[in-house]
Amino acid sequence: MPFGAPSERSDAARNRERLLHAARELVNECGVDAFTMDMLACRADVGKGTVFRRFGSRAGLMMTLLSDSESEFQRQFIFGPPPLGPGAPPxxxxxxxxxxxxxxVEEFGELARAASEHSPQNRHDAPPVVLWHRHIEMLLREAGLDRDPxxxxxxxxxSLDPERVLHSLREHGIPQERLAASWRELVTRLLKDG
Known part of the structure; x- marks a missing residue:
């Protein structure tokens, strides 16, 4: 926590964890699309206003639920072992x-989609998305691609947008392995021709 930042009261921290636990249970039970803030308030035995004060909106709650998983993914590609992390060729x-x-996205895409549902104009500027973009750009530059990386x-x-990937997986029935093979082909040809 930054120096001088107010610390969260222990009872507030417990309530937050209780709300997040209840939200995870509900998402697992009924899915992201059927999940409502009313259901969460009822499950956690708090007022609906408490839920909104804590998370701001349904999208804010979904972003909070996604946060730990997203942080772990970022840790893996920034600091983890190769080939995802540093040490492998670009x-x-x-x-x-x-x-x-x-x-x-196959595991957490519904949360990612729900987290961006109320601010689609900002979803491409969300910090995780900007970080992925910069990471891809950096790898393209390291690979020697100088044509507008x-x-x-x-x-x-x-092509890795959660909505697009989920649509391919769920609506078209394309298996994850086939999407990964397509990605591999795409970036290999791009760098080979670049």
């Missing part, structure tokens, strides 16, 4: 990043 890291992101990173990142 192409191997780029392939590993896409494969890991597709797997992440920022824009290419944006295009590559779009």
């Amino acid at each position: 192409l191997e890291r780029l392939i590993a990043f896409g494969e890991a992101r597709i797997k992440f 920022w824009l290419l990173a944006l295009s590559l990142g779009a």
